[in-house]
Amino acid sequence: MNSPNFQSFALMVAPAQVLRGSGILLEVGGAIRRLGQRPLLVGGARSLSVVESQWQQLVDEHQFCVTSARYEPDCSETTLKTLNQIAQDHQADLIVGVGGGKALDAAKLLAHQQQLPIVTIPTSGATCAAWTALSNIYSNEGAFQYDVALDLCPDLLILDYDLLQTAPQRTLVAGIGDAIAKWYEASVSSGHSPATLTIAAVQQARVLRDILFQKSAKAIENPGGEDWREVVDATVLLAGVIGGLGGAQCRTVAAHAVHNGLTHIPAAHDTLHGEKVAYGILVQLRLEEMVQGNQLATSTRQQLLQFYSAIGLPQSLEDLGLGGTTLAELRHSAKIACASNSDIHRLPFAVTPEQLIAAMVSTTIVAESSRKPLAESQNPVKA
Numbered sequence: 001m002n003s004p005n006f007q008s009f010a011l012m013v014a015p016a017q018v019l020r021g022s023g024i025l026l027e028v029g030g031a032i033r034r035l036g037q038r039p040l041l042v043g044g045a046r047s048l049s050v051v052e053s054q055w056q057q058l059v060d061e062h063q064f065c066v067t068s069a070r071y072e073p074d075c076s077e078t079t080l081k082t083l084n085q086i087a088q089d090h091q092a093d094l095i096v097g098v099g100g101g102k103a104l105d106a107a108k109l110l111a112h113q114q115q116l117p118i119v120t121i122p123t124s125g126a127t128c129a130a131w132t133a134l135s136n137i138y139s140n141e142g143a144f145q146y147d148v149a150l151d152l153c154p155d156l157l158i159l160d161y162d163l164l165q166t167a168p169q170r171t172l173v174a175g176i177g178d179a180i181a182k183w184y185e186a187s188v189s190s191g192h193s194p195a196t197l198t199i200a201a202v203q204q205a206r207v208l209r210d211i212l213f214q215k216s217a218k219a220i221e222n223p224g225g226e227d228w229r230e231v232v233d234a235t236v237l238l239a240g241v242i243g244g245l246g247g248a249q250c251r252t253v254a255a256h257a258v259h260n261g262l263t264h265i266p267a268a269h270d271t272l273h274g275e276k277v278a279y280g281i282l283v284q285l286r287l288e289e290m291v292q293g294n295q296l297a298t299s300t301r302q303q304l305l306q307f308y309s310a311i312g313l314p315q316s317l318e319d320l321g322l323g324g325t326t327l328a329e330l331r332h333s334a335k336i337a338c339a340s341n342s343d344i345h346r347l348p349f350a351v352t353p354e355q356l357i358a359a360m361v362s363t364t365i366v367a368e369s370s371r372k373p374l375a376e377s378q379n380p381v382k383a
Helices: 029-033 045-050 052-062 078-088 101-114 169-190 194-220 227-248 254-262 264-269 273-292 295-311 328-339 352-362
Strands: 019-020 039-043 068-072 096-098 119-121 133-140 144-149 157-160
Touching: 029 052, 039 045, 039 078, 039 101, 045 068, 045 096, 052 101, 068 078, 078 101, 096 101, 101 119, 101 133, 101 295, 157 227, 169 194, 169 227, 169 254, 169 273, 169 295, 194 227, 194 295, 254 273, 254 328, 273 352, 328 352
Parallel strands: 019 157, 039 068, 039 096, 096 119, 119 157
Antiparallel strands: 133 144
């Protein structure tokens, strides 16, 4: 009998099956066919064109009845309404997401709404969206609105390294920024948890960070090489494990909250998810310095600035192309990041929009050992 104090909940840890290798897409038609015969492919224009020839071979070999649809104008409620109608008109029995984070989020949520199996085929290493039971919803203009927890992780994840090599190198660099945030967020929100799976998730985040520190520079220098594949596995696969084991509490804190706020600045729409998240880690560390006087956060930020410089991640608003952002736009972004339902409140101290703005404009400031905290906290943060 369960203890009355035991709280049970469903765990969506991993896809039911992961198939990976170079050129593997042409070899997995049987696995896809076991899930459905009338797939709807959902992706962006570039990603759908990248897999067009392979899909035609799969259609010829396995007699799929397939149609495709683009997620336009964004992974938004408007787009999902259109995609649902296309899925019904096609009598789809399977959804296949092809592309980056927003394409995969749209496909996963569509499958969730239609109660159909979902296959994810990432075409870049920019996010772990191919793995997770989560979709983010944006406005038609690309501003973050809310996220949706899904019933299941994907039924099948196909990681074809050849497809990921077609993506610009910038996407993998962004994926490194998104993935390395797992440690800085999970350790803050959940580093003191006694729960077995949460401990496992936090330690996996530490392992992920160390892998990225060790292998990212070599991976970028040698696309397609061994280190490159290991980093792809880290950004696409291992990063997803952490949220699966630890749940929402381990998934996002201030770095992702900063990202969400920045999406409401039009000039930020040309930057990638992981680029904004990477900058958000520096903002989170600045908050720990300013609010808590946390010297470990100071040294950690300096370490990250060196790492960012080596691989090309943004260190400031200027690096994000937001040097001309107005104070009004920053205030609006900060208010959204500090909204009552924001993940920023997983920090062990309160944050005001004014404090957040101060942190956002000082991510590259030289360490000041004599700086005093703006407020005292009873729970120091492990950076």
